[in-house]
Amino acid sequence: MQSKKTYTLEEATRKLEHYCAYQERCHKEVRQKLKDMYMIPEAIDVIIVHLLEHNFLDETRFAKAFVNGKFRIKHWGRQRLTYELKKKDISKITINQAIKEIEETEYLKIFQNLSEKKTDTIKETNVYKKRKKFIDYFLYRGWESHLVYKKAQELIK
The missing domain is CATH 1.10.10 (Arc Repressor Mutant, subunit A)
Incomplete structure (x- = not known):
């Protein structure tokens, strides 16, 4: 039978400081990590407040x-x-x-470059199927539909 590893408040705080210093984290990820460490809700709140006060969590x-x-x-x-x-x-x-934070010109430039590359990689001969593959690709990645449909009409003829 395997026993669960338990942590003192101090150990858990140090572990979470390292966890947050390694990479930016959100509150939800930190809270889940503490739950996975079997910390009680009161301890979770104390540790999160400590991380916020010491700028580990923002x-x-x-x-x-x-x-x-x-x-x-x-x-x-x-x-x-x-x-x-x-x-x-x-x-x-x-x-x-x-x-x-994303500049509009950079956003549109990246979209333009990506759309040209994607058009070249789609090996479909049927124009409508090719357009659908193009549109699906960009909509899945969260690009605005008006940009995607306009670019599909422009590039795929």
């Missing part, structure tokens, strides 16, 4: 880092970014702040 900083990374590396659109942040229980105000 929801705005997390949202900005998340948006920046997912946009530049995975090329997600604004809608997907918003959806994923909502799943992490980030406030609407914080989400909007983070999304505004």
Whole structure:
């Protein structure tokens, strides 16, 4: 029989400080980590307050880092970014702040480059099927539908 590892408040605090220092985290991730460590609700609250006071945990900083990374590396659109942040229980105000960090010109430039590359990689001969594959690809990644449909009409003829 395997026993559960238990942590003192001090050990758990140190472990979570390291967890938050390694990578930006949101409150939901930290709370889940503490629950997985079998910490009681009172201890969870004490540790989260400690992390907030010592600047290990910052929801705005997390949202900005998340948006920046997912946009530049995975090329997600604004809608997907918003959806994923909502799943992490980030406030609407914080989400909007983070999304505004993306410059409009950079956003459209990346969309233009991605759409041209994607058009070249779709090996479909039927125009309608090719257009559908293009549209599905970009809608899944959270790009605005008016941009996607306009670009599909423009590039796929």
